[in-house]
Amino acid sequence: MPSEIAPAGLRERKKEETRRRLLEGAARLFGQRGFEATTVADIAAYANVSVRTFFRYFESKEALLLPDGVEIFAYVENALARRPAHEEPLDAVCNALLEAAEPFAASTLTALSHPVQDIENVVTARLVQAFSDFEERLTVLVERRLPPDTPDADLTAAVIACAALSAVRAVLRTRRARRASGLTDTGPAPLPRAFGILRGIASHERP
Known part of the structure; x- marks a missing residue:
């Protein structure tokens, strides 16, 4: 049973860490480049994830605000x-x-x-x-x-x-x-x- 719980807990921690990096990247890039000049691809690259992964967490860059x-x-x-x-x-x-x-x-x-x-x-x-x-x-x-x-x-x-x-x-x-x-x-x-x-x-x- 513990071996089944541990992977689930690890996945949740990784998901939360990815979400945190996306939010952090958006805040930094919006501040540096402005909202309009920052793309979803830019934010995903900052968080070291794909654009497809980005959309698993947020529906748009506006949702990050x-x-x-x-x-x-x-x-x-x-x-x-x-x-x-x-x-x-x-x-x-x-x-x-x-x-x-x-x-x-x-x-x-x-x-x-x-x-x-x-x-x-x-x-x-x-x-x-x-x-x-x-x-x-x-x-x-x-x-x-x-x-x-x-x-x-x-x-x-x-x-x-x-x-x-x-x-x-x-x-x-x-x-x-x-x-x-x-x-x-x-x-x-x-x-x-x-x-x-x-x-x-x-x-x-x-x-």
Whole structure:
């Protein structure tokens, strides 16, 4: 039995190492050459694998700019699970999204070391789509946090989840529009600011 387990474990370690080298190569090459000038073949060569092997791990070079949706969802789910049980659901969701956003923002810094608009557009589009796909799953998580006697608990959870994720999408789109216009963000960090606006609306519009 041990002899059967060991090869499987070794294969998994090799797969993870290949994935790591591909990500590392993409970050370095994007920074050196720019996103558009870097090809899949370049990234594969850096990782010492074939182009065919590259596509076993990633669907395109754009996919290297951010972790996949499953990983993003896992960060949000884990962050939400750590929030205090007594925390208001909207606050819990906003705080969890803030916590989860940090590692993904950091992961794009190398690729964005040269402010290439095409890269930022791709990153923004992928994040917007990822958070759109997460609405139903986040709704389920929020509903579990609601008191058992909450009226229209399913609707309440859906509104909270969708509102919080819409705030994230609003930040991404606004930042892209501002940068396209040559504007810079000089105020508070945009995502906490957006959640502050959302909480302010909620506090004045409670049914």
